[in-house]
Amino acid sequence: MTMGRRRSVLGVVLGAAIGFASASAFAQSGEVHVLNWNGWGTDQPFAIAEFEAATGIKVVHDYFTSFPEAFTKLETNPGFYDVVVLNSTYTMQAVDQGLVGAIDTGRLGNYGDLFPALRDTPLFVRDGAVYGVPWVWGATSVSYDTNVLNPAPTSIQVFWDPAHAGRVCWHDSPEDSVRIAALATGQDPENPTDLGAVREKLRALKGQINTFWASEDEWLKLVAGGSCDVSLIWTDSTEKAKEIHGQPITFFIPEEGALAWRDGLSVATNAPNADAAYAFVDYMTSAGFYGGWAQAGGAPVAASAKAVEALAAESLTRQVLSDPANVARLVFQAPKTDEERQAWLDLWEETKAYYAE
Numbered sequence: 001m002t003m004g005r006r007r008s009v010l011g012v013v014l015g016a017a018i019g020f021a022s023a024s025a026f027a028q029s030g031e032v033h034v035l036n037w038n039g040w041g042t043d044q045p046f047a048i049a050e051f052e053a054a055t056g057i058k059v060v061h062d063y064f065t066s067f068p069e070a071f072t073k074l075e076t077n078p079g080f081y082d083v084v085v086l087n088s089t090y091t092m093q094a095v096d097q098g099l100v101g102a103i104d105t106g107r108l109g110n111y112g113d114l115f116p117a118l119r120d121t122p123l124f125v126r127d128g129a130v131y132g133v134p135w136v137w138g139a140t141s142v143s144y145d146t147n148v149l150n151p152a153p154t155s156i157q158v159f160w161d162p163a164h165a166g167r168v169c170w171h172d173s174p175e176d177s178v179r180i181a182a183l184a185t186g187q188d189p190e191n192p193t194d195l196g197a198v199r200e201k202l203r204a205l206k207g208q209i210n211t212f213w214a215s216e217d218e219w220l221k222l223v224a225g226g227s228c229d230v231s232l233i234w235t236d237s238t239e240k241a242k243e244i245h246g247q248p249i250t251f252f253i254p255e256e257g258a259l260a261w262r263d264g265l266s267v268a269t270n271a272p273n274a275d276a277a278y279a280f281v282d283y284m285t286s287a288g289f290y291g292g293w294a295q296a297g298g299a300p301v302a303a304s305a306k307a308v309e310a311l312a313a314e315s316l317t318r319q320v321l322s323d324p325a326n327v328a329r330l331v332f333q334a335p336k337t338d339e340e341r342q343a344w345l346d347l348w349e350e351t352k353a354y355y356a357e
Contacts, residue, residue, distance in 0.1 A: 031058045032276035035070060035268075036085040038063040041136065041299070042284060046292050051283050057276045074099040074268060081268040082277035088123040088262045089335045091132040100266040102129040107278045110285040113306045123335070124264055132264030133281055134303035139321065139330055140176055141258035143238040143251040144230045145223075156184050156254035158230050165207050167229035169222050172212035174348035175341070176259065177202060179331075180232060183256045190334045195347060202351045209355065216240075223247050239316045240298030250316060253326040260330035262303070 036042045038061075048059045062081070064070040067090045074081060074094070086094060094100045105111045111119070114134050124132035144153060148167075159168055159180075171177070179189035181201040192198055210227050213219040216237045222228050223241050231238075238251040265281045267274065283289055290307035293299035294315065301321050302308050311318040320326055336344075 030273060030276070031060050032082045032273055032280045033060050033062065033080060034083045034085075034280065035062050035064065035073060035081045037065075040085065041293055042083075042085065042280075044293055044296055046296060047283075047289055050288075050292070051280065054283075055276075055279055057273075057279065059280070071097065071099065079270045079272055082271040082273050083280050084266050084268055085135065085263055086132065086266055087333070088121065088132060088134075088264050089333050091124055091264055091266060092126065092335065094266065095126065095131050098269055100131055101269045101271075102131060103133060103267055103281075104278075105130050105133075108133065108282045108285070110282055110287075110304065113287070113304045114285065115303055115305050118262060118303045123262075132266050133285060135263050135265045135284060136300040136303060137260065137262035138300035138317075139235045139251075139253065139258050139260045140171070140180075140232065141235055141251050141253055142230055143228075143233050143235075143241075143249055145226075145228065146248045146250055148229045152250075152252060153230075154252070154255050156180065156256045156258075158254075159184070159232070160201075160204055160208060164229040167210055167227070168205065168208045169219060169228035169231040169233070170205070170209055170212055171232045172214050174345045175333075175336070176232060177348050177351070178344045179259050179333075183254070183258070183331075186256075189257070189259060189331050195343070199347055199351065202348075203354055206355050212352075220245060223249060234300075235317070235321065236298055236300040242316065244297040251320065253320065253329050255329070257329045257331055260332045262332065263300075 034042050041047070043061050051057065051059060062073065064073060067087060070084060070086070071094065074084065075097070084100065091100070111133065118134035118137060124130060124134065142153070142156065142158060144158070158164065178192065178198055181198040182189040182192035185194070185197045185201050187194060187197070211222060213222060219231065219233055219237060220241055223231070224245065224247065235251050238249055241247040241249050265284055267277045267281070271277045285304055287304055287307040287310055290299065290302040290304055291310055294311060301317050308318070
């Protein structure tokens with residue numbers, strides 16, 4: 001489908017969802033201010049063009065590099081933001097701090113298309129009030145170079161395989177590191193009871209690590225340079241490396257399990273343009289938007305059942321993350337206390353100091 005044709009079709013879909021009369025009114029009401037990670041879907045050029053053409057609303061982005069930074073921006077700029085993207089583990093914290101408000105789902109035409117398991121979680125819903133609309137989800141798992149690993153690995157222990165010494169690219173994240181090591185030691189990654197075993201398992205990675213990466217761009221450069229036999233990375237990043245950059249790479253869900261995350265869209269407290277916020281959230285959860293992001297490459301899994309059904313058969317997301325057996329092995333991240341996060345951070349910093357010895 002051509003870009004012009006796709007925009008035309010999506011304009012009709014979006015117009016039907018919000019009403020062209022409303023779209024005309026929105027054209028007079030200005031801007032929607034969105035707070036998100038840079039490059040994370042809402043600022044896709046095709047999406048901004050389609051949304052602005054269909055509604056007349058100008059999309060203005062501001063970015064954060066961590067969720068604590070997002071909270072700070074919301075706290076210090078009350079009445080400035082309309083829509084904020086939050087990982088579901090942070091949504092209720094934002095509610096408790098008065099940063100996001102209840103959402104009238106009756107104003108969202110695409111809400112009924114969302115997977116109930118993602119939509120109805122207490123991480124988004126409290127006492128019948130909805131504070132987050134599920135948007136996208138995915139996994140943090142194991143990717144590997146298909147030219148190097150053949151046959152395909154099945155176990156998370158591949159990170160510790162001496163055959164890949166100095167060839168492991170690892171996410172520099174205390175929470176991912178502790179959770180993966182917990183899985184590798186047979187523990188619940190959300191509630192590991194033996195942090196001593198986690199510490200020793202992480203220490204055993206010394207000599208395995210090629211480098212730590214902090215951003216997708218860093219990791220893509222490492223893969224392009226042939227530095228990674230296996231990586232701890234997000235599944236959508238693996239798909240992007242394969243589909244957009246042509247790398248010989250794929251991912252799998254280990255028999256021990258993998259981590260899963262989900263992001264939602266929330267409406268900021270005292271949003272200056274609530275009508276525009278609802279229109280934007282509805283568009284972002286439309287099958288048209290998800291299809292456009294998948295076509296652009298590197299999209300995570302849609303929270304919309306209708307969108308997942310429309311994915312191309314060759315999509316890694318559809319092949320792997322639509323398999324019920326794989327999904328059953330995923331552990332979705334749960335909220336952590338500040339004390340838990342600090343303990344995991346301390347353990348990870350101690351581990352990295354050990355690597356440097």
